Amino acid sequence: MAPNGVTPRTDINLVPLNAAAARLNVSTKTLRRRIADGSITGYRIGRLVRVDLEEVTERLLVTIPTARGAR
Template identity: 45%
Template structure:
């Protein structure tokens, strides 16, 4: 496997991301990068491809777990008092379903 070392800007263009996003992914440890100096960073596209491919395959093999609306409403009702703003957000997420106020 040959090394394809590129700058952050070149990697961003290659993956269709912003430079800021690539830098954030590097800082978060999501993608590997090689710091060659205080401001000089290079990415090996082969390494990044391997990491991104592994994450994609893992995400595809793990079944998605979705809570039902009733379960979400039950959890909200059991939660401590919510502000009107929090209740409005939950209603919007649930598609307008009413959310009861907590009795705590």
């Protein structure tokens, strides 16, 4: 357990913003906006910003409901 009482995750896959953006076909600016609004977590390592690829995929990919699915 970390000194602040939070158990650190060990399954985290940190990647650069440009790699995550390319994977999801969005801009790095979009990812920076989502970090700023708290939708996704950004991690600073020195001057570099990284994101957890699994978290970004989970939070940004949303299934669109259709009228056919409601029948």
